[in-house]
Amino acid sequence: MQQLLQTIMSDDAEPDDFANVEIPEHYRGVGVLADETEMFVGVASEERSPAKSLHLQSVATPQPGPGEVLVAVMASSINYNTVWSALFEPRPTFKFLARYAREMPEAAHHDQPFHVVGSDLSGVVLRTGPGVRGFQPGSRVVAHCLSVELSSSDGHNDTMLDSDQRIWGYETNYGGLAELALVKANQLMPKPDHLSWEEAAASQLVNSTAYRQLVSRNGADMKQGDLVLIWGAAGGLGSYATQLVLNGGGIPVCVVSSPGKAELVRSMGAELVIDRSAEGYRFWKDPDTPDPSEWRRFGSQIRELTGGEDPDIVFEHPGRETFGASVYVARRGGTIVTCASTSGYEHTFDNRYLWMHLKRIVGTHFANYREAWEANRLIRRGMVHPTLSRVFPLAEAGLAAEAVYRNTHSGKVGVLGLAPREGLGVRDHALRERVLPQLNRFRE
Template identity: 50%
Template sequence: MSLSDAVLSGASPEELQRAPLPRHFTAAHLRVEDEDVFRDCPEGADKDVRRTLRVGEVPMPELAPDEVLIAVMASSVNYNTVWSAKFEPLSTFRFLRHYGRQGGWAARHDQPFHVLGSDGSGVIVRVGTGVRRWRVGDHVIVSPAHVDDQEPATQSDGMLSEHQLAWGFETNYGGLAHYAVARASQLVSKPPHLTWEEGASIPVCGGTAYRMLVSDRGARMKQGDIVLIWGASGGLGAYAAQLVKNGGGIAVGVVGSESKVEIARRLGCDVVINREEIGITDDTGNDPELAIRAGKRLGAIIRSELGADPHIAFEHVGRATFGISVFVVRRGGAVVTCGSSTGYHHEFDNRYLWMKLKRIIGSHIANLQEMVECARLFERGQIAPVVSEVHPLAEVAEATRRVQLNQHIGKVGVLCLAPEPGLGVTAPELRARIGEDTLNPLRPFTPAAVR
């Protein structure tokens, strides 16, 4: 019996251990020869990720002592998959070459292919000789925080590690594949009542939103805080809205179209604003004066609904909205940011930052303890997965294209070894107690793309 067949049949740990490792496996990957595909594209050209994302065979790597090999049942698409496939702002092969220069086990990552994917859920099928807390057969989800656990800073906060990397983006052998390599320090037990695709939707967006809002290293949201959430119907925003509601805050969601208003309300937003109503476009961030005018319109709407300005702005859109976020949060408020999907170079009127004693907090992924605490909320049914559509691995380029064009809501799942959605539940009683409607808040809005 092949290893993949053993996993799919629910074989025992002993049977999984005996099954031979394949020499090659199927993976979504980039090829180094495509690195210059978009180099001569004019400014503003459509860099279609379907031109570079491939699905095919890659060689199986050797396992380091502190690593595990995971049979990936499901993964999901994140915006860093879009960046990777566009080779911007930098080619990820630069990351792999830089990492490989460390030598030793890191050298395996410098390959002419790059297996992508920063989310994953699956079954451990091999463990390195130095792995202590995990066993073959364990069901896990994978944190994207790839850190050196021997670096002193990691003992305080893994995200402060000088050598912290984003798994499947700055490292090779990520989660959009039949098999993935991860460090033992990236593993979290999969909530047993969730399906493979639901579990795979948690780490990047759920963990990131948790650190941004709840952690003492983020905005430290309190009960009653008003939180402005950009992109409240997307992956990050959908988890942010639930975390705010679950923590006793008041969520103000901004969405990009009228069709997404009800989605944001379903996810927990008390107030939902269509950004078209206040004239926000991707060009708004190019002029601080335009940002201030848009901020005044946005602030007026929030005050009319809630009687006060936001305590926190949950920011990941970047250039188009950052100046508005800085302007609109209240005196002493905080803008917490984890990304810049519309551009990294932000312009804002600094007077509204320093004179009103506001704070900008940079946040990136989550450390392992934060990821465990986040997963616990899912296991208790206090936060729900936000998978809206599921694609087979063979169609990962089309799935990523939907994220590139912002045609999705919530999280876009990808089935890797799992043959169909809905598998992987090992606690059906808990699932029944929480309820399918609670676990699938986006089901009423599921697009036709779900397969």
Template identity: 55%
Template structure:
């Protein structure tokens, strides 16, 4: 891998990179099958990814005809890496074992170590015999929708495919490593004006927000729509704010501190609700929600939204907020949800839902077309990365703990093969034109 890094840094040609040998092993972050029960009896909050995520050499898998080897320059931490590292809601080795039963190449994934990570930027090293559109030397980012084209359910919208998986979570050979194996239909062009770590943090969260709000598979946001965004400075919320602004809508951001409210103001989001200051108590006890609190929340929304309820609610906390979200959406409005970070058994008052003809739309990551469209906006500088801090691969456990304990805003980058921050910018003129202050707006938050 050292020779590969030297070649990339020296600007080697595609042919020169193609002639470099692929190593028999590489450095990666992984969890171990025989440690899947290590946190039994421990409360979720107290489970420590630093104890379960190991960084060491792993053997290089064989390349399938529709796959490529990439040198992973940088990656990032997503909640699915946290879930894998704490073995919740279940150990992910079951995913790998099921994949092993699918095909000869699927059997490669059933190992005693699960290499994690679902975001990457890097360089193509070698392509399989069936790969057409990519070649060694291409600088790429990776989207994590892992799906083949041999099942009819994978066509039209591949997120509905019966065999759809998330790379690095439901498959092996993920991105928190110096090398990875990905399908050719996961690759996208790297934004030329961004560094490796700035390019690596967008794939999963940006495309998730794009599908939720912009796509025909989501809320179908249009110009003039007002959108309530929970966690508006978080990993997906920060992208949602940008998509609403870029699409001619009005974001109403919900955050938990004055500092986060100021971050939204710098992004151009003027309507902000500080939920911590408001001290909403949507649940009066474990089993009962308080409609008076919903109404107080709705009044606060109208106070910052020209006296109107919102057209769309961007919902992902789940149990703690779903009742309020359904109530807050306007008559005929849409609640779009992609997660349940506070609990997945949600409750809401169905009267406010059916009698006011609201819609509840489920969303999960994005298909290749949606990911490509989101990446194009990043390449054009219309959407900015949410990188707040950068860790080394050896610090993957520490970074995962920060995400697990909700101590990180935006996205945390992880340097893999890249030896330092700020490398990989191929078009400094474009970067200057867009503005370094805009690109690095989240850094240090």
């Protein structure tokens, strides 16, 4: 691994140097184990601990198959899907790996008694499988997490609709929380040159998701002046949603849960902010009974902030706890666009507010190839910025996931792979200088 790292760190290494570098037979990766999937049976969700189920393991280096690429991972970041994998909720991810191998014999190597997780990376291409063009050993890359086969016509207009659509590092093996990772070549995109490895690895999953959810015609198709209610506006998805709304001439109404997070979103340029903890919103009287009076109180506070207007778009992901309120507060003809259900996937809402007021609920999930590329372009041009707050070493990835699960973080939590320390990998110093305050905004 040392020779490999030296080649990556040297400024004058050529593609041939990378093509000839020796690839270690084993590498370190963070993941869950098939024989531990029962470890939390009978344990309530909130008492389950990602730090207990995520292990740093030695993994045999896989060979890239057709269309696949082996990448030296310099850094990665924690996404909430790693939390789900680590909790074995809603189901152990080994079921996804087994199905992948069953349905696609060429993917049999993904079905293992371990699952190396992680759906973001920045790094350097080491080996390319048959048929890979456009990237070569030595290419500095980030990877988005959309893995598709495109062998049926379903996804030919919108790659997210492919019947074999999977999220790399969650529904496939050899994810990014590791020293090496296996991805499909079409997941690769150029690394933003003004960012360090850990900054570059922070954004792809959440930024692409927020981009489709808000900006794309496949999502809410936001336009100038739209009022957008953003749940968790200082979290992973929300910190990018806030930037996208401001960039697109929209007006974010940011919901957060602490004065510190309120300050963060204000520093991004948001003027309308609700601290849900300070306001003490309780949208449920008890686990089975929603409280519409709280929806109304929330709607009134939004109107107070906006001068009497209701949100054109509600950016949803907390799910069960907030969904009834989200449907209620959206304006007539407005859109509730949802990509997740962190607090529970069985939602309750009063349908009268939906149909009588001609609102729409739009389901959305990650982003298609093109959307992911466009979202990365915004990062590369310094128009959207990573919201990295903390960075952990690979051996502490479990603690990093724990912080995200406990909601003690803000923005994105990074994890170093092969990068020996933070701050490496920058090539465009001029652009970096120009956007430095934005890059450091979330840093603790």
